[in-house]
Amino acid sequence: MVNMAAASIQISETPLVLYVLRRADDALILGHRLSEWCGHAPMLEEDMALANMGLDLLGQARELYGYAAKVEANGNDEDKFAYLRDVGQYRNLLLVEQPNGDFARTMVRQFFYAAFADLYWRAMMRSSDATLAAIAAKSEKESAYHLRHSAEWIVRLGDGTEESHARAQTAIDDLWAYTGEMFWLDDRERALVDAGIAIDDASLRAPWLKTITNVVSEATLTLPTNNWMQQGGRSGRHSEHLGHLLSELQSMQRTFPGATW
């Protein structure tokens, strides 16, 4: 029998489906990145921590995909969303698809995202959409811990040795341009905000910056002055890294169409 690679799915991208997929993709891709550390972390205690955060994010992704499937009602499910969409169909932030790099880069990426996610999920607990509000209540506690853990490391790396300081500063400088996208929303999201389903991500920027500034300054690090921000992930325009991640993530499902695992 000759297999054809499994084809990508079609999605009826209503504003709510798109909105939920964007958040699900953030969680899946970041969780996947963290899972890449498993067995290779700088200390065994941190292997445990990175896997725990990865599992939290994977859990969030699964709940969100499940909800997107329900809203879309088009025969898709969590695995079809994860395994049978192309790079251009993925809607995650550019930040979360950035490679792990060294431990400083992974922690800065986690810190930037968790500081946002913590605020985001806390605000989403008031969503008029009961499912999203329930997912938010669970995710908020997880994100709060991710923020705590990553912030502790930012301080230790920044105020540790000369080498760790330099690595942490480089990571901040390199990843900074991907932070603006977190606070960006398009017209379709604006309509959900007006309906009380979504929250206005732009309103999270000031409190996010306050958290970041406090921790970064305690860590004796500095934030870049260049405020030009990259964006595109939310509309399917990605960095070169996502394709490699997906070809690995999706290899089994693409190779054996329709199989159950």
Next chain:
Amino acid sequence: MYTQALNTSDAEDRHVEDAARAGLFQARIDAEERIEPNDWMPAAYRKTLTRQISQHAHSEIVGMLPEGNWITRAPSLRRKAALLAKVQDECGHGLYLYAAAETLGTSREELVDMMLAGKAKYSSIFNYPTQTWADIGAIGWLVDGAAIMNQIPLCRCSYGPYARAMIRVCKEESFHQRQGFEIMLTLSRGGKEQKSMAQDALDRWWWPVLMMFGPPDKASQHGDTSTKWKIKRFSNDELRQKFVDATVPQAQYLGLTIPDPDMTRDEAGHWVYSPIDWEEFNQVLAGNGPCNRNRLGARRKAHDEGAWVREAAAAYAAKRSHRDVAQAAE
């Protein structure tokens, strides 16, 4: 638990201990009392246990690598979460075991350095590659199944911290073998390619898994003291037979064939397996398995590349305590 194969003799450093204390010690063991870290113990008992527990810990940590190889490619999100949780558990088990080993007086850092230097062993099973997804099923079903056979008696080991760590490990591992079997079951009920993937994995893992229990009893001279000290409660062959008898019906249920066409059943109902190729076992133990260099290389890389992180944490802690002292002085 992957220690059964690693027991070796301590005859070379068994020196004359205070005979009265040794007698009391053995009486406590015979009375099924637990030995605790601060209790007097023969130097050879300490050394045997330090080696066994640390090798067990190394096995858990190196054991993360073959399964970790599939975390990023797990074929469904449910499988991915289960696999990540399982590999993380193995790390946790390594940590419980290092903690138990350290109560005997050697630091984890020193034990790990010995492993990284190639001076301490870990289970040879992890020197085999995971080339398909079915290997993840086979490892859970067979390797963890064999491990559980070995680990349950260790919950009654005479050394308290080891026994307690094993109780925790056994409790947590109950899901590991089940997730492996479930993967195999799904594959064997799946399409033709999936079924042959499952059979291929069984073909490759069967014999190495039987080797996990260690050399045959008649070839092993070292069991005596470990048995006397109630570290080891069953012989290698006893445990191996128990495993084979439990596994054959499971393979039949899966519709898979054990790669031992000459296997027969004796009058007592035990499955009699063909002779094991101990030359292969000895070669893997000597460093010539398919993945020995990769596994050690991966652990060394993680350790070396993590050095600056550990240094940063230590430097920060030192600065903090200086600052606290300075503040207190103000």
Next chain:
Amino acid sequence: MATPNVPLWEVFIRSRNGLAHKHVGSLHAADARLALQAARDIYTRRGEGLSIWVVPSSAITASDPAEKGMMFEPAESKIYRHPTFYDVPDEVGHM
């Protein structure tokens, strides 16, 4: 070069069943906060705990097993400290 030792901490968890903190094992961490987080990640993955203590291992003072007789045997003869030492007639009921 030998890997430098990272401080050792003993971990105590108070479980959900309302019992006191119980020793569960140890871990390595550079400072108390990292120790607390590591304890959470290592020892409470299955919802075991509601509270964690971490204590530097070096801060623990232990009794000497060689003094076991002197330390603990005197208590063994004080049987009058136990309720079964006293006879209460059955008709009185549970006491």
